[in-house]
Amino acid sequence: MxxxxxxxxxxxxxxxxxxxxxxxxxxxxxxxxxxxxxxxxxxxxxxxxxxxxxxxxxxxxxxxxxxxxxxxxxxxxxxxxxxxxxxxxxxxxxxxxxxxxxxxxxxxxxxxxxxxxxxxxxxxxxxxxxxxxxxxxxxxxxxxxxxxxxxxxxxxxxxxxxxxxxxxxxxxxxxxxxxxxxxxxxxxxxxxxxxxxxxxxxxxxxxxxxxxxxxxxxxKLWRAPRSARIAKFIGCTTVVAATISAGVLDSSLGRVRVDLPDGGVRIGLRPEAVIATAIAEGGGGVTGVVRHVASLPEGTRVRLSVADVEVDAVGDPSLRVGDEVSITLDRDRMAIISGADVSSSEPTTSNDRGFDTRGTVGRNA
The missing domain is CATH 3.40.50.300 (P-loop containing nucleotide triphosphate hydrolases)
Incomplete structure (x- = not known):
């Protein structure tokens, strides 16, 4: 030891x-x-x-x-x-x-x-x-x-x-x-x-x-980083505030079921945790606009504008800049941040505090 x-x-x-x-x-x-x-x-x-x-x-x-x-x-x-x-x-x-x-x-x-x-x-x-x-x-x-x-x-x-x-x-x-x-x-x-x-x-x-x-x-580190700063360093390109009530996590980017106690948290999202798809007729939920598209070996990455938040996501190869898309969150790929910075409600992206953003999509968008 x-x-x-x-x-x-x-x-x-x-x-x-x-x-x-x-x-x-x-x-x-x-x-x-x-x-x-x-x-x-x-x-x-x-x-x-x-x-x-x-x-x-x-x-x-x-x-x-x-x-x-x-x-x-x-x-x-x-x-x-x-x-x-x-x-x-x-x-x-x-x-x-x-x-x-x-x-x-x-x-x-x-x-x-x-x-x-x-x-x-x-x-x-x-x-x-x-x-x-x-x-x-x-x-x-x-x-x-x-x-x-x-x-x-x-x-x-x-x-x-x-x-x-x-x-x-x-x-x-x-x-x-x-x-x-x-x-x-x-x-x-x-x-x-x-x-x-x-x-x-x-x-x-x-x-x-x-x-x-x-x-x-x-x-445990990937799923429960202790701060937004740690979450961003380990690959989360977007961090937003959320609340949990009766087993449902609610944020400006969507809702997902979670097995966690009620209260305020922040969620860290890697691109793989956000799925962008063409809006189906009569579809609802959270929507965004495609601002950048990149074709990578592992698939298509897109940067979206969702209200006042910039979000990196995975999407269909057919998506183009300007398309409006529907957003779905993948609970298994999200990080739940419950440390001292939970109370902050300001959305942040991975390049706002000088972190290494290699590999993120739309960094120059």
Whole structure:
């Protein structure tokens, strides 16, 4: 168990991490993702855990032992940074074996461990190849094998996939999760990509402003973010106020049945939670006007104007700008926000507070 208590890290007079508490290694959660926007302190926290950044205050313990007096090389933690930091003039086997030689393993044991790790990361028989000859994805798998080789007590991955293209990132995220699952090594992975976090992690700790603002299993995080700010960061492009009465949630965008107590909430809507269809003759309900249409590999996305709210939705390929459409909400894809900001009734969209809006439709509409 890794436990962080009241951890603060300052750069000069600026607190990059402030009074942070977190426990890693709980049962059933081998991989924990640190998810948050750039500049929120994720990488600094990883470096502090590894012993590369001094704490200004607070404690970090592993299995109850304070890590403060233990130097980085004696913590037995494996670290993989964004660029892998491989030795470019060496072979794959030399890179994987580096930590084992430092620990003075015998040559036969090193050879066996390297072969086992290369099998695990799907690079069997390539030990003599130079790392400069490998693709970016292969290099990251070598970096992972090198970090795992000495059987670390904890694995720290700092944005390991951010330099790769989207398709490769998705594939490697699943492969890395499988590799870590096979070794059972407690792992912290830093990412700013909520999809990547969901594919890799058993738990997700959301960081913002140097603090942990929510720490949950992915399913609970997607369905019940604690604030509109968190909801927007994890993919909700629209947040609006709603009320629940007698099992019915009522908002300016429609009504759905829910199994929740009466009261005021806010709902976070990803594009997949809003379905836009041509208005049937005699149809009623909430309507909107199409302002933008984008054809994506996963289907057609539209941006709608509904009263004074801009909404991203999925729609039929036949929809065109200017069409009036009927709106239906999908309860299973909605996020219900019941935190401290519930009382605000102002509708918001994902790009109103500087969040990363990559992939949203109509951002320039």
């Amino acid at each position: 890794l436990e962080l208590s009241s951890v603060t890290v300052n750069y000069g007079s600026e607190a990059v991490i402030s009074d942070l508490d977190l426990a890693i290694g709980t049962r059933g959660a081998t991989i924990t993702a640190l998810l948050g926007p750039s500049g929120c302190g994720k990488s600094t926290l990883i470096r502090a855990i590894a012993g590369l950044e001094p704490l200004s205050s607070g404690t970090i313990t592993f299995d109850g032992v304070d890590l403060a007096p233990i130097p980085t090389h004696r913590r037995d933690f494996g670290v993989v940074f964004q660029d892998g930091q491989l030795l470019p003039g060496r072979s794959i086997a030399d890179n994987v074996a580096y930590g084992l030689r430092v620990r003075r393993w015998s040559k036969p044991d090193i050879a066996k461990r390297v072969a086992d790790l290369l099998d695990l990361v799907d690079l069997p028989g390539l030990g003599k190849r130079r790392v400069a000859e490998l693709s970016g994805g292969q290099q990251q798998r070598v970096a992972l094998a090198r970090a795992l080789a000495p059987r670390p007590r904890l694995l720290l991955l700092d944005e390991p996939l951010s330099a790769l293209d989207r398709q490769l990132r998705d594939r490697l995220a699943l492969q890395i999760a499988e590799i870590i699952g096979a070794t059972g090594t407690p792992t912290i992975v830093v990412t700013h990509d909520h999809s990547e976090a969901a594919m890799m992690a058993d738990r997700i700790a959301v960081m913002d402003g140097g603090r942990i603002v929510q720490d949950d299993h992915p399913e």
